[in-house]
Amino acid sequence: MATRIDLTLDCADAQLLAAFWKTALGYVDEPPPAPFTTREEWLASFDLPDDDPADGGAWLCDPDGVGPRLSLLEVPEPKTTKNRLHIDVRVPGHGSTAERWARIRAEAARLVGAGGSVLAEFDGHHVTMADPEGNEFCVAAAPA
Structure with a gap:
């Protein structure tokens, strides 16, 4: 187990x-x-x-x-550097690369509305984001 x-x-x-x-x-x-x-x-x-x-x-x-x-x-100390471990938010669903990318971008937009921010987009693959305190995470498609 x-x-x-x-x-x-x-x-x-x-x-x-x-x-x-x-x-x-x-x-x-x-x-x-x-x-x-x-x-x-x-x-x-x-x-x-x-x-x-x-x-x-x-x-x-x-x-x-x-x-x-x-x-x-x-904790009292602020975040000072890039995370050594980050969360990947996986968007479900299958389809073409364009369809998966559209779902990834839609999820990133939803999370921006919740207080996150986009740091970088890797076209067709994933979006690197930060939560409201700057902790990095990625939005990507779930494995097929």
């Missing part, structure tokens, strides 16, 4: 990025682990320092349970 992974993204504003990535991936807020009924209750169980706010993170999951969970954690 393969090992499952979660992705954790450091950020300045967890709620801003949570809204973006929920839109980009179709994810939802992950419920707190049992037996806790709220995320705040769960966080309180760790006896965190006073300067570590309960809203300094967001936890997202694929509602179908297929994709990796995504944790967004606020």
Whole structure:
């Protein structure tokens, strides 16, 4: 059995990025682990320092349970260089190269509307984008 992974993204504003990535991936807020009924209750169980706010993170999951969970954690230091790991948002569907490229560009436009920005287009293949805090990701067609 393969090992499952979660992705954790450091950020300045967890709620801003949570809204973006929920839109980009179709994810939802992950419920707190049992037996806790709220995320705040769960966080309180760790006896965190006073300067570590309960809203300094967001936890997202694929509602179908297929994709990796995504944790967004606020940190004091800003992003300074290109990501060493990035997310590829895969657009479903088959068809000609032109049809796939049209879907990729439409998804990139949708994500610009959600707060992302286009960094570069590689005609017919993928679009490199950034989320609202500048974290790079790509929009490409799903493998055939």
